[in-house]
Amino acid sequence: MPTQIKFNGTPTLIGSLPVSDYQEALDLILTYTPDIPLWPQLPSNPLEGMLNQFIDGIPGIVDGPNRTYFDLSAENFETEMLAFYEEYLACMEDPAQLLSSRFNVSQERARGIYDLKEICAGKKITAVKGQITGPFTLLTGISDENHKLGYYDPQFREIAVKGLAMKGAWQAEFLKSLGVPVVIFIDEPALAGLGSSAFISISKEDIAQDLAEVISGIKQSGGLAGVHVCANTDWNFLLSSDIDILSFDSHGFFDRLITCKKQIHSFFERGGNLAWGIIPTSDEKTIEKESCESLVSLWEEQAGMLEDGDLDKSAILAHSLITPSCGTGAISKDAALKVLSLTKEVSTTLKEKYQK
Numbered sequence: 001m002p003t004q005i006k007f008n009g010t011p012t013l014i015g016s017l018p019v020s021d022y023q024e025a026l027d028l029i030l031t032y033t034p035d036i037p038l039w040p041q042l043p044s045n046p047l048e049g050m051l052n053q054f055i056d057g058i059p060g061i062v063d064g065p066n067r068t069y070f071d072l073s074a075e076n077f078e079t080e081m082l083a084f085y086e087e088y089l090a091c092m093e094d095p096a097q098l099l100s101s102r103f104n105v106s107q108e109r110a111r112g113i114y115d116l117k118e119i120c121a122g123k124k125i126t127a128v129k130g131q132i133t134g135p136f137t138l139l140t141g142i143s144d145e146n147h148k149l150g151y152y153d154p155q156f157r158e159i160a161v162k163g164l165a166m167k168g169a170w171q172a173e174f175l176k177s178l179g180v181p182v183v184i185f186i187d188e189p190a191l192a193g194l195g196s197s198a199f200i201s202i203s204k205e206d207i208a209q210d211l212a213e214v215i216s217g218i219k220q221s222g223g224l225a226g227v228h229v230c231a232n233t234d235w236n237f238l239l240s241s242d243i244d245i246l247s248f249d250s251h252g253f254f255d256r257l258i259t260c261k262k263q264i265h266s267f268f269e270r271g272g273n274l275a276w277g278i279i280p281t282s283d284e285k286t287i288e289k290e291s292c293e294s295l296v297s298l299w300e301e302q303a304g305m306l307e308d309g310d311l312d313k314s315a316i317l318a319h320s321l322i323t324p325s326c327g328t329g330a331i332s333k334d335a336a337l338k339v340l341s342l343t344k345e346v347s348t349t350l351k352e353k354y355q356k
Helices: 022-032 077-093 095-100 107-120 135-139 154-178 189-193 204-220 235-239 250-269 284-289 292-306 313-318 333-354
Strands: 061-063 068-070 128-133 182-187 224-229 245-248 273-279 320-324
Touching: 022 107, 022 333, 077 095, 077 154, 095 154, 107 128, 107 154, 128 154, 135 154, 135 189, 135 204, 154 182, 154 204, 182 204, 182 245, 189 224, 204 224, 204 235, 224 273, 235 245, 235 250, 245 250, 245 320, 250 273, 250 292, 273 292, 273 333, 284 333, 292 313, 292 333, 313 320, 313 333, 320 333
Parallel strands: 128 182, 182 224, 224 245, 245 273, 273 320
Antiparallel strands: 061 068
């Protein structure tokens, strides 16, 4: 199992970048976030979509020309399902088998992780970061041919959750040879709809069970597990889970998170870290008007609201990562470069002021 660490305000990124060349993407990552580099997700590659990047080896999923869907009626489905569970049980018993298993993430769908590992071999880094689509996001985003959501098919739901857990575990296993802590963020944008009328029939207990399985898979391979939600959600729900890092859009939604102040203090006490998405990414006009000074002031204001007794800004920064609020794959390259530059600058300034 992984050892808890403090990130001390170090910068890292969320995943996507608006470029089409992996070398260019990694050059940017190592320029602006060299201490905790991550493997880039490039939306320009259609195989790297949120619903299809991690589907290889999971029976029942079809990556069709027009949409990714699931079909459990195929003639070979039962045979594939049996082979899937046999391999799953073998990997659960011996995680070292993951590297040669069906749960690998292919170079076609995630070339960035292979290039990152090669480039970072021998480099002095603090940690390394990967990411995976979360179970709730996948299961409420993918449907069968009749548009029934995957979440409502118990058989498919179980397969998908176990498949994602093993693919998260594979990443942790694959990257651990770099000799630094491996952080895997579970990307769950769909959790913004938690409690809404769209998902009224889905219980938090069921969501928690699925998320816990993916978290457990990552941790059993020695990784640290984070959850990233770039909108508002039930923060107490996530703070009560077994995650090591909560990644949130602090630029836009801190006012919602601060209502869970006591839970955040408890999260810190058990070794948790907040990944402050203090640099905005959703709107280029907002990006343009922000500066290092304005964002440092915003962090200081927000951290001040968390202070209590011995928990001052220095202690809060010790339990913090500095990040963009989300990936930059959907904005222009110029805007993305400003986001990356601000991420580095804000982290450097906060470290100079508050790192003990």
